[in-house]
Amino acid sequence: MPVFIEGHYRPERVRLAIVVSRFNHFITERLLEGALDVLQRQGVDMDQVTVVRCPGAFEMPLVARKLARSGRYDAIICLGAVIRGATSHFEYVAGGAAQGLARTMLDTEVPVIFGVLTTDTIEQAIERAGTKAGNKGAEAALTALEMIDLMRKLD
């Protein structure tokens, strides 16, 4: 029989940081609502959740790294919205955020959850922020809980 190791959504004594970018705040605040709603429903103690707002997605890796290194959090959830404009700026902001957050997770061994929308249009972002395509902030929160549980089991 193989041994299965997998995380579940109800780890105990969870300490979370949520980094939210102010850029495109009309989207990112909806992602935050979705994340907080799920965490509350899963029984997470809201006093153990810290919300940090930063300017844009590009700044998130530094903020996430600082939080991860503090040793105060079991996971860092990053919520942002990068929406394509007329120039190549999108590629740099979205790519920098994705690569920086991935590096932060590997360097610190603290789960860093990529709840950053990277969309071609505002409509696509709205659809993923609590309307027809769900709420990616809520999905990110569930991923954080699963990863916390999994990391504890692998320790």
Ligand SMILES: Nc1c(NC[C@H](O)[C@H](O)[C@H](O)CO)[nH]c(=O)[nH]c1=O
């Ligand atoms: N265009 C978007 C940005 N741009 C701002 C950058 O994230 C950054 O704050 C600026 O370049 C200064 O370093 N940020 C987003 O989160 N979403 C965008 O669509």
Ligand SMILES: CC(=O)[C@@H](O)COP(=O)(O)O
């Ligand atoms: C994602 C972006 O950085 C974007 O909003 C910038 O728009 P533009 O390329 O039109 O300057």
